[in-house]
Amino acid sequence: MALEVPPEESNRCVRGCCRSAAIPLHLPAASFSLLSPIARGSESTVYEARLGGERAAAKKPVLSTSDDLDKFHYQLQLLCKLDHPGLAKLIAAHARPPNYLMFFEFFEPPNLADKIHVEEWSPSIQQVVNIASYLAKTLQYLQILGIVHRDIKPANILLDKDLLPRLADFGLAMYQKDIKSISVENWKSSGKPTGGFYKKNMVGTLIYMAPEILRKDLHTEKSDVYSFAISVNELLTGVVPYTDLRAEAQAHTVLEMTYTEQQLTSAVVSQGLRPALALPESGSPPSFLSLIQRCWDPDPKQRPSFEDIIQELNVIQKHLVTYSCPPPSRSVNMSQNGNAEVHHYQEALNWFNQGELFTKKANKLEHTVNPWSDYFDQSSVSMYCPTLSWGSFATCGRRETMEDTHFMLPCMSEEKDVHSFGIFDGHRGAAAAEFSVRAVPGFLKQFGHTSPTDALVEAFMKSDTAFREELIIHQKSKRIIQKDWHPGCTAVTALIVRNKLFVANAGDCRAILSRAGKPFPMTRDHVASCAKERERVIKEGTEVRWQIDTWRVGAAALQVTRSIGDDDLKPAVTALPEIIETDLSTDDEFLVMASDGLWDVVGNEDVLSIIRDTVKEPGMCSKRLATEAASRGSKDNITVIVVFLRPVSTAERIY
Ligand SMILES: Nc1ncnc2c1ncn2[C@@H]1O[C@H](COP(=O)(O)OP(=O)(O)OP(=O)(O)O)[C@@H](O)[C@H]1O
Numbered sequence: 001m002a003l004e005v006p007p008e009e010s011n012r013c014v015r016g017c018c019r020s021a022a023i024p025l026h027l028p029a030a031s032f033s034l035l036s037p038i039a040r041g042s043e044s045t046v047y048e049a050r051l052g053g054e055r056a057a058a059k060k061p062v063l064s065t066s067d068d069l070d071k072f073h074y075q076l077q078l079l080c081k082l083d084h085p086g087l088a089k090l091i092a093a094h095a096r097p098p099n100y101l102m103f104f105e106f107f108e109p110p111n112l113a114d115k116i117h118v119e120e121w122s123p124s125i126q127q128v129v130n131i132a133s134y135l136a137k138t139l140q141y142l143q144i145l146g147i148v149h150r151d152i153k154p155a156n157i158l159l160d161k162d163l164l165p166r167l168a169d170f171g172l173a174m175y176q177k178d179i180k181s182i183s184v185e186n187w188k189s190s191g192k193p194t195g196g197f198y199k200k201n202m203v204g205t206l207i208y209m210a211p212e213i214l215r216k217d218l219h220t221e222k223s224d225v226y227s228f229a230i231s232v233n234e235l236l237t238g239v240v241p242y243t244d245l246r247a248e249a250q251a252h253t254v255l256e257m258t259y260t261e262q263q264l265t266s267a268v269v270s271q272g273l274r275p276a277l278a279l280p281e282s283g284s285p286p287s288f289l290s291l292i293q294r295c296w297d298p299d300p301k302q303r304p305s306f307e308d309i310i311q312e313l314n315v316i317q318k319h320l321v322t323y324s325c326p327p328p329s330r331s332v333n334m335s336q337n338g339n340a341e342v343h344h345y346q347e348a349l350n351w352f353n354q355g356e357l358f359t360k361k362a363n364k365l366e367h368t369v370n371p372w373s374d375y376f377d378q379s380s381v382s383m384y385c386p387t388l389s390w391g392s393f394a395t396c397g398r399r400e401t402m403e404d405t406h407f408m409l410p411c412m413s414e415e416k417d418v419h420s421f422g423i424f425d426g427h428r429g430a431a432a433a434e435f436s437v438r439a440v441p442g443f444l445k446q447f448g449h450t451s452p453t454d455a456l457v458e459a460f461m462k463s464d465t466a467f468r469e470e471l472i473i474h475q476k477s478k479r480i481i482q483k484d485w486h487p488g489c490t491a492v493t494a495l496i497v498r499n500k501l502f503v504a505n506a507g508d509c510r511a512i513l514s515r516a517g518k519p520f521p522m523t524r525d526h527v528a529s530c531a532k533e534r535e536r537v538i539k540e541g542t543e544v545r546w547q548i549d550t551w552r553v554g555a556a557a558l559q560v561t562r563s564i565g566d567d568d569l570k571p572a573v574t575a576l577p578e579i580i581e582t583d584l585s586t587d588d589e590f591l592v593m594a595s596d597g598l599w600d601v602v603g604n605e606d607v608l609s610i611i612r613d614t615v616k617e618p619g620m621c622s623k624r625l626a627t628e629a630a631s632r633g634s635k636d637n638i639t640v641i642v643v644f645l646r647p648v649s650t651a652e653r654i655y
């Protein structure tokens, strides 16, 4: 049932200052009923209401002084002028004594603040960017009308069915022209923590206030830009601003003292304190993080406008779409099908192709047909010969994008006794992992005339340099817009030559052998929490700091200490692999290689016993391990390769 709107001349508030042609301003009492309260604020109570048979939200302000009444009329006038899909729309009002009420479109709770902190919703990067972009468009609409909102925070952002943001609470909104000077006192009176989430001694809205406001300067749309950035970062980190601070000196002081408003104010104003920015490892593109930082610049003039923000977010959105999840297990058997399978990954820059091209470009002449064929003494007839079967499984897991890649290159030589398998776990995008999955095996083949160890070292080092050079070329040619983008990947590669197994590792992927029924590690994790690695990185001139929960390397706060790519952290975060070599014997049942998505939640012993309980088919075993990791709560991409090293009996295969 539609609400009837009286003719415009008579559709006015009691004072006559608020008018509308579309929104009824003095509803008959019988047309609405207030149900239960949704929220009780310092200045109003919001009720769920029925209005003309529809659900609505009714905001009933606390009106104790004539000043409050003036504000009500100001707000109503302003709301009558607004119509935008990003707003919680005013649908009716009752602007006559004794009942002053505003009715809004109803949005199912929770609001964005409760969604993050009560429901503990952790949105994907795409969702965060979408919300930010939508919100920026709404704020640009307000800015064009000359309106500043002045109370942007997650508690004032409602969510529609599609989880798109609807900006609410125009209690502090003003026309820019009406703003003379706003004192901190005005702000405080409106501030209210949402639920019990803010630290007791912290005033709600204070944490979203730009330094110039805290200094009692004028509020401009750039102050809204600041609050926008604080809110977006809160969404990205899931952390209420300033309740979790990095181990920086200034932050320490604030943490250890009782957090008073004045102290926070002065830290924000004079020391440039800001909430902890999301880590690049969370998967946030560096360009997104840099945008947030520029939006909370101390100087309002340096902050981008909403128009700039919208444009930058557009580019980021496009980039995120390009790196969406490729179908799992796509790269399986690529050695046999060659280029045929490459095309599934359509994008401006195909890093798979780039990696493959590079190895061809680098060495057209010499391509070892039978790598390592004469490296081993042919005469030893009694030499043990493992019988291989292999399989893999790769999944995005809970992540939106797939940044793991892997290759399986069984029987890489004609003599059928040379095999190679590799996993690459990308960070800061999938580019390095996609490049390396082609480059590493490509280079490996070329070094068949050297020792397997040298070949592995060369393959890693060459892939690393080639990738970083390629990235720079594309940055120069403007095919990549982001200057500060330094993707990388960890890498593990196994090379089996007859009875010898070599595993090269850089980073935190892992390979273990099941040897005589016990796990036999073939890799060591290269992470900053390992003292030896930490010392090495520091010696190479890059800083390692304890941040949030662990040791992290450099400004990028990387947890791994070796990788391919990560140009900004070279040479400390080296691509030089650590190689472990062993002779295979009848004791060796199988080899398991996986990205850290598995090892984070499933230990070495568990991996062995899970395989023992699974049908002896390597693909099934891989899938079982990945599924187990997902069910144990792994938040990462998961890639598993299982290689059986002994003939698997039919009986074992079935049971
Ligand atoms: N249209 C709506 N639909 C559903 N819930 C709403 C709606 N409008 C407001 N709410 C809920 O009521 C809460 C308070 O609303 P609002 O922010 O407008 O009131 P306020 O008194 O100005 O609050 P504050 O003290 O934050 O200034 C919101 O955080 C939201 O949870």
Ligand SMILES: [Mn+2]
Pocket: 041, 155, 156, 169
């Ligand atoms: Mn509010």
Ligand SMILES: [Mn+2]
Pocket: 041, 043, 151, 169, 170, 171, 172, 190
């Ligand atoms: Mn308010």
